[in-house]
Amino acid sequence: MKQTLSIRKYLLIGSLIFGMLFGAGNLIFPVHLGQMAGAYWLAATGGFLFSGVLLPLMAILAISITRAKGIYDLARPNGHWYALLFLILVHATLGPLFATPRTATVPYTIGFASHIPANLNWVGLLIYSAIFFGLVYYFSSKETSITTIIGKVLNPLFLLMLLAIFLLAAISPLGKASTTTITAAYQHAAWTNGFLQGYNTMDALAALAFGVTVITAIRSFKLKNDRQVAIATAKGGAVGIIGIALIYIGLIYLGATSLHHFTMAENGGITLAQIAHFYLGTFGDALLATLATVGCLTTAMGLVVAFAQDFHKRFPKVSYQRFLLFNCGLSFVVANLGLNRIITWSTPVLMFLYPLAITLIILGIASPLFNNDRLVYRLTTGLTLIPAFFDMVNNLPAILRATAPAQWLINLASHFLPFFNLGFGWLTFGIAGFGLGLAGHFLLNRQASTAPTMQGERD
Template sequence: MNKTNSFRKTIIIASLIFGMLFGAGNLIFPVHLGQLAGKNWLAASSGFLISSGLLPLMALIAISITHSHGIFELAKPIGKKYALIFLVLTHATLGPLFATPRTATVPYTIGIAPLLPGNMQKVGLLIFSAIFFGIVFFLSATEAKITDLIGKILNPVFLLLLFLIFFLAFSNPMGAAKDAAFTASYAHNAFTNGFLEGYNTMDCLAALAFGITVITSICSLGFKREKDVAITTVKSGMFGIFAIAIIYVCLIWLGATSLHDFKLSSNGGTALAQISHHYLGTAGDALIAALTTITCITTVMGLVVAFAQDFHKRFPKISYKTFLAINCLLSFIIANMGLDTIISWSTPVLMLLYPLAISLVILGILSPLYKNDPVVYKITTALTLIPALFDMINTLPEVLRSTPLIQAILSYAERYLPMFHLGFSWLTFSLAGLIIGLIIHFVKQFNYSAVED
């Protein structure tokens, strides 16, 4: 394979990764972060880019280093039961419970709902989501179509639409980002809050879930040797995620500058619609509706295909298309609960899964150091899980969080868990687990070598 042909195929896979990772949440959460952070948008951006850009890239690197085809193989050293549970929880979060339904509710909320009277909102969402997931099922039913559809057709259309908004905004900004007001929580903890806001994109989880789709697509382009597949995965991931990072910075800046003309909105979707309308008027409303719908279709295709591929591999008696249909049907049902409900219930789950995913990714990258010793995996994961459970409880919806039992648990966590108030109590526990695991591993290796001598 000559270098030109290899580079072209790398760019095609990079475009695939870009299209699968960048969805509606990736449009609205950076804008909302910009409005929350105001003039501290650069510090917030740094944290956001680590959790929503660097971590997904690290996830792809972990998959390539361990030669895994997805979440199950990567988590398998911890134990087959844990790997299966983690796979199910991750795909349920990315699939029918949260991320996949959100891909329908976001474009509806931004582009369709404003055009309908109040008494037609529920019916409108029902019709829109039915059509949306019908199209998704049709496009995803043949796995071979996904690279061409996402990498060659939908991505260029999406980028052209987004570039138009950026061009107008940078040519005539609403104000200086350095003068924008900021919310109280971003006065001193802009970096850490920006990092946690990146959880909402679910990019790290998605990169783990899309691993099987990326590997399958790379192999279909003629890369057969494990080394070539691994190198192409890393190169493509760097190109695709770098493009996403640039867009994130632009969107965060847009959110910060918009405060000169608009008040802080309840979500980034509203803010993005206001910005688009400011520059393009009624045409902007149509543009943002088309923009969000296109980017959501690219992302949801990756989500439902990865879901069906992984579950079909684990449970081969059930066909790929059956899992695809189940995911689309459940996502359609949950989408009709509404965007606000989906977001409020997804946060606690992400606070639990993200620390476990981050520790798993780091363990995968470092695995050559300790020869994939299950002891290191198990101790690190066990110590990460404990504070992650407390972080999950801390972000439960207020109706549950206000109960006496939950308040007692939170009071205990605030007293004894370091950095709990920042949402990073898992970090010290995870590092401690990694160090303990490595010590045990090297002591075992030393004793084994001594016995041999």
């Protein structure tokens, strides 16, 4: 029997996806992008929306088309060990090493750090992150409660607070974005730099990881047919991600116009705090602290649940609760290293993982064209791995990038990899691998179809 979901349930799914994707990086990176792009904010926005919005939507569509239940299933055509390693790397990045700790350090940095003496900030972060991850663990302990908690309670509260800041900025603008300063990097490559800034949100990786969480929530609506689950995932994903796109545009514009009143900041969190204080004073500081905490709390819940679900599925001898506790505990430890260190060390990892994720997403969407042939997957992924490694080296922290081996590799890539200096060294290799894979697939299929005819002629 055909079952369909109501509009209300599609909105709830969209709200679930929105709440899990929109958090720490989604608040600070668009604003900082606006400041860097200045008058070219629209071009930079185009690139940012491509990697920060379109790619996550494509990831959800890839999961829908392949009917995968997560990262492992989507990467499985590349082989068991590749799929398992990719799963571990993505979840380590989204989990306790980078993204999940960032969900605590970002709201603390932009909402609380400036009100605490500098020499006591480590104590403040320690207390804040302990409470933060305690709440994350408590709310995430029961898998079935995540849809209600994120979709019905926290998201509306978060959206109302963010809308208040946007309304005030619309009534009394900070200035015209078209007359603001453009940094050197964005004068000639605004779109490509905006695209690369979208990596920092980690949303394409998160969309792959949240596949299992979204499908679990959708199945709770009594949809058992795989095709129905896939369609509901795609529709709900579109609702949630379009909402994120609209907020990105507003945040980038705020960042660009803020240059009329504030100087370029080290990160978007500082700028957000300045904007909130400009419009609302001390109340604005409190509003932003609450907004950031609520927004990042929803993202942290989605991250730790997806981590625990996927790892419990792959290693069933360890319970879901233990994986959940491990993630929250390690994230608490890493968070206390500080926001700047987390961002610095996450960049090279993202430059390595994102090209692999992008090609995997495209392969998943295009898989009906070549019947999910492993040859296409392996050639595309194998060739993409090469420039992705060089991109990682090129974005190492300064102390490592300056070493002789790293400089030798960077110079080598600069001479032989097209678009390497723009951060797109993987593009030509990925396209070449995909083209070779398709050619091989159709050639082998043609040979297989003609073989019986030739055998019959000989007989």
